[in-house]
Amino acid sequence: MTKLYINGIEVEIEQGASLLEAAQQLGIEIPTLCFHPGLSAYGACRLCVVELGDGRLVSACTYPAQEGLRVRTHSPRVRRARRMLIELLLSICPSSKRLQDLAAEHQVERVRFAVRDERCILCGLCVRMCAEQMMAHAIGFVNRGYRRRITTPFDLRSDACRRCGGCLYICPVCEVRCQGVGAPSAVCGSCTPPAPTCPPVYEDLACYMGATGECGTCVRGPRTPDSHSPTVAGRREKV
Numbered sequence: 001m002t003k004l005y006i007n008g009i010e011v012e013i014e015q016g017a018s019l020l021e022a023a024q025q026l027g028i029e030i031p032t033l034c035f036h037p038g039l040s041a042y043g044a045c046r047l048c049v050v051e052l053g054d055g056r057l058v059s060a061c062t063y064p065a066q067e068g069l070r071v072r073t074h075s076p077r078v079r080r081a082r083r084m085l086i087e088l089l090l091s092i093c094p095s096s097k098r099l100q101d102l103a104a105e106h107q108v109e110r111v112r113f114a115v116r117d118e119r120c121i122l123c124g125l126c127v128r129m130c131a132e133q134m135m136a137h138a139i140g141f142v143n144r145g146y147r148r149r150i151t152t153p154f155d156l157r158s159d160a161c162r163r164c165g166g167c168l169y170i171c172p173v174c175e176v177r178c179q180g181v182g183a184p185s186a187v188c189g190s191c192t193p194p195a196p197t198c199p200p201v202y203e204d205l206a207c208y209m210g211a212t213g214e215c216g217t218c219v220r221g222p223r224t225p226d227s228h229s230p231t232v233a234g235r236r237e238k239v
């Protein structure tokens, strides 16, 4: 076991656990965007930033708990850093409900950076979901720097993609939400066979832009009370 101090409170946690897990064990809430307990930690968004005793700012989801470590999760420096990060994230995804909620929570009232509306914060959750939970490896990162984005190999519809909707489910900013029949992105299935992009399980995943499946190509007719599943329509068939 490893003993450390978070906000002055002693906590013991298994060897190899992260600072985020240690804080969660104490019931201390640290905001996260790119972290999911069922996936490997990636450290992309930095929103889980915490301050160590020596003044360093580190991401709690990737930093291992160490013996005797002193950690502050809500110091003035940490709060300032989180506000700045939320501002930066909002500048690339201004219409994200999740980011807007975070901004309100952290008293971010304006965005001082040029707004680009890229609808993706490159957190990599969809890539990890596809690889680690769905074992499909159908999508990944391409390019570097400001040209970095997520897509299928060669921007073509991937045979490895089973249209499970896992990427859609996990996306914190809804970049891969239902884009309708004219979807420009290969990541979105445009409701093509063999299976609908929006399986029944996601029928209540109401993105702030509209429920998934609203383009109507994979769902036909109203749901009956005893039917949980919308009928799968054929290729490009309209309601």
Ligand code: FES
Residues within 6 Å of the ligand: 031, 032, 033, 034, 035, 042, 043, 044, 045, 046, 047, 048, 049, 059, 060, 061, 062
């Ligand atoms: S949640 Fe830790 S870096 Fe994103």
